[in-house]
Amino acid sequence: IYGFATPLSEEEKKLTADLCLQLQIPARAADMYENILTRPGHKRMDPKKDKPIIQRLVNAYRQMGRTDKALALLNRFDPTGCDHELLLVKGDLLYETKDFKAANQAYRAAAQSNCAKKGQAWLMAGYAAWQQNDIEASRNAFEKAARFKRHRKDALAAMAQLERTRQM
Numbered sequence: 001i002y003g004f005a006t007p008l009s010e011e012e013k014k015l016t017a018d019l020c021l022q023l024q025i026p027a028r029a030a031d032m033y034e035n036i037l038t039r040p041g042h043k044r045m046d047p048k049k050d051k052p053i054i055q056r057l058v059n060a061y062r063q064m065g066r067t068d069k070a071l072a073l074l075n076r077f078d079p080t081g082c083d084h085e086l087l088l089v090k091g092d093l094l095y096e097t098k099d100f101k102a103a104n105q106a107y108r109a110a111a112q113s114n115c116a117k118k119g120q121a122w123l124m125a126g127y128a129a130w131q132q133n134d135i136e137a138s139r140n141a142f143e144k145a146a147r148f149k150r151h152r153k154d155a156l157a158a159m160a161q162l163e164r165t166r167q168m
Helices: 010-022 026-039 047-063 067-077 084-096 100-112 117-133 135-145 151-168
Strands: none
Touching: 010 026, 010 047, 026 047, 047 067, 047 084, 067 084, 084 100, 084 117, 100 117, 100 135, 117 135, 117 151, 135 151
């Protein structure tokens, strides 16, 4: 109601967009995040300042089932794939769209970078490779994921399932 009575500051817009996203109103959140990124005088996206907004906008697009828009945004924001956090998100989006080859590449790139979630990246690379029937690459990724305590159980279970499938 306050926003209808007076113009919101940028921080208030971000807060309102975050609330909309949390309340499962992704279309409204996406509109607000897009307005923040295209505000007057905002010529191009600043990786440090705009990354949290980009991540939230990607989440809004995902909630709306618009992985195409989310991927386009990520490609525009980080065209070289240098940001390991965004590479993981990109891998997830590609996996959702069943582009397993590109997802595998994104996960592997994230895992080979200075990523805080290397175990998760290797685990998902294993699943993406498995979806492509690249058993050797899948096993290799699962072995690397198993080195991480948090992902050990899932990686070992996946390798066991992979082995059972191979023996059939």
